[in-house]
Amino acid sequence: MADVLLIERSADRVVATLNRPEARNAIDQAMVDALHLLCAELEAIPRVLILAGAGGMFASGADIAQLRERRAADALRGINTTAFARVRALPMPVIAAIDGVALGGGAELAYAADLRLGTPTTRIGNPETGLGIIAAAGATWRLPQLVGEARAAELLLTGRILDADEALDWGLLNAVHQPADLLPAAHALADRIAANDALATRYAKRALLAQAAEHPRIDLELQAELFDRPEKHERMTAFLERRRRS
Structure with missing residues (x-):
């Protein structure tokens, strides 16, 4: 079975690629477990983290097949919430390289990053209420910090999906690059960070x-x-x- 999180390590950074392209990189329990292991490594040896997705997309959300079977006790465990909070709290900056969709839990993982880069195909938002749930893994408190309360309310209450230009205008993306330039741009940001103390x-x-x-x-x-x-x-x-x- 292929690794659900592909990791490339160097002295000053780690690139972690969400790797479930057959499921549009939906975040399942195995991916959450892999994120926890990676966070433990980066807490012990701090480096910049670049998060990306395989197959021309970031992450389509939480794995709906698994999410459908979860009950109240699972919600209270904060399965995705805990992992994304750990990503957010990493000692060194986190850069999300968002090609294609970042929806639901995928968007919430992106919100946990310090910097977000996109491509012209980037689509980002939280359609959870259409599935009978809420965005409970960070969006309700991180989105207002990122885009303001009114815009956060619009996204979370309507399920609206932003395209790349809108996300850039709203401040959800720091910059937009062509797909071939996305990871090089993320590395360029990491280079600038690594040049500092x-x-x-x-x-x-x-x-x-x-x-x-x-x-x-x-x-x-x-x-x-x-x-x-x-x-x-x-x-x-x-x-x-x-x-x-x-």
Whole structure:
């Protein structure tokens, strides 16, 4: 049986490809389990994560055949919710490379990323209410943060699917690239992230994810730790030397 999550590792990043093209990369229990294993690895050895999908699509949603059989106790376990929250909380940035559809649970996985890139064929949204359920794996609280409450309500209450141009206009996508350029663009973002100080990047993400009540205390505490590191002095000295020579 083929791996449902194909993983390519390098020193500063991991590319994870959802690999159930015969099921439009629907997120099943095996894929959730694989995401948990990957998150454990990236929690221990932080690197940028690029999420992509095989077969010209990101993910069509949760696996409906499995979802149909789940009951109240399964809902309370938060099967997808827990995995996506773990992706969201990874120490280093997560980039979603979205070719084709990202619907339902697939959209919620994309919302858990820090940066989202698409292609002209990208379609993203949450049609769950048409199936008699709600988007309960992150959309109801992450979408308002991403696009505002009114637009989030429109997507979640109507089941509307955005095309690439609309998603870019709404801020759900950071950029749109041709399919052949999508992964190179994701790697280019990862290159820019990797060129910066890794701990500063991790702390910037931690501050971004903090609750409003934690600011500015958390920012100042993180900054205080960074101020006392030799890396700060070295990078600032190199910057001043470059400016002096220019």
